[in-house]
Amino acid sequence: MPSLDLTPGLITTREKVAEVYGGSVFSGGIVPAKASKKVFVYSDPAVGEKHGYTFDGWAESDEFGLLYLYTGAGGTGDQQLKRGNKVLLDTLDEAWQADGGQVHLFVANGKVPGKAEVSQRYVGQVVLDAAQPYEERKAPGSDDVMRWVFVFRLRPAEGATLALTEADEVPPATQTTVLDLPKATGAPKLPKAPAAPKTPKVAISTGAKDKPTEQHVTAQTVSHHAGGQRAVMRREGQLVAEFEKCLEAAGHEFKSFQITVKGESGALVPDLYDATENVLYEAKGAATRSNVRMAIGQLLDYRRHIKVPPGLRLAVLLPTPPTADVRDLLAAQNIAMVTQTESGFAGFPVS
Structure with missing residues (x-):
């Protein structure tokens, strides 16, 4: 044999x-x-x-x-x-x-x-x-x-x-490009995941x-x-999926972008862009300082590349409110905050 x-x-x-x-x-x-x-x-x-x-x-x-x-x-x-x-x-x-x-x-x-x-x-x-x-x-x-x-x-x-x-290795991009992703997809329905x-x-x-x-x-x-981090990633996907339902119910048009950067491999994909309100969202599965700081950096990076109407606003999407000092950090950067509640999302629509 x-x-x-x-x-x-x-x-x-x-x-x-x-x-x-x-x-x-x-x-x-x-x-x-x-x-x-x-x-x-x-x-x-x-x-x-x-x-x-x-x-x-x-x-x-x-x-x-x-x-x-x-x-x-x-x-x-x-x-x-x-x-x-x-x-x-x-x-x-x-x-x-x-x-x-x-x-x-x-x-x-x-x-x-x-x-x-x-x-x-x-x-x-x-x-x-x-x-x-x-x-x-x-x-x-x-x-x-x-x-x-x-x-x-x-x-x-x-x-x-x-x-x-x-x-x-994935070869680096030869030019910087931004593609519209006309539909935003939520967390997929997956089989029960094994331990990492x-x-x-x-x-x-x-x-x-x-x-x-x-x-x-x-x-x-x-x-x-880290199993804990993976659980946070799953919660993030679920959070985005629930927020998409909220946007749909409000009659908002939303999408995302696929950004490739010259000299780099891979793609940058923001979580959600609300085209109706001209708001770019980055979601995190936990409202910790480190997660919010990461979201701030991602939003500033994405904003440099995407072409949208003037007056773009930035917002973080979180499952719970962060501490008072982290809220102050977001306010100092002029970044809005939307958090999930039992009945919907507090802070939406972004004022």
Whole structure:
């Protein structure tokens, strides 16, 4: 019986993976293998580059550590949480994970010599970010028509070491652009999230993609995932979703923006822009000083880039009122405050 040891840095093919573990060779980038209780994710940043976007790759690490972005399935039209995209989202299910379910990430590694087949470099075992499994971004499809795509957020699985090279980093933007996001989406309905991994690690090499011998080095980044912070992130998403309902009930038009900055990778996406009242909101899941200070910085940064009518006002959206001194801080910066109450939102509409 054929065997294949999934060691980070391994160079293989989809055909070989399917031969050993099951799953289809031709079913897109997200391949379930039910018999072996695995889901294989095949990332190929070159596919997006053909259409003018480069979301796939190793993103800048955040407070939770390493983050790998992966664009969902669907070449034209708005992507849907169906088929492969749903398969990947469903890997958050605790029962599936408890039954031995695993997600494994591969990155395209050039053509197999003498064949049209693409070789695959095994990066390692990953999990979806438990608090924010995906973002929705605007990107052109294969028909050059702008549409919504899912950008899944992958983290190293507990105890996993990922073999990533510098070539895997998301490339910086070549120019600064601001796209209108005509619909603002709230927190997705997700399966019950598992506990966050405790100490994932990543091995980073400076070798090129086609040099597998340079993919095993000792430099590591260790991330400690804070469950409390993740709970705050979930509350933030729920808060935005509830506030969107409030805006809809008031007949307000709202949206957001997708900002890419020249020389930087990734995208900046403000939480909400109320076009009816010309107010830009940044939400936080807890009314602590550190959260409010972060919101202030984000709002000032976003304001520099977006093009809106004169008189833009800034506001923070919070689940509860902060301390008196933090309220004074917001007032000193001329930033309004809207807080959730049992019956709605205090401070809305912004005066």
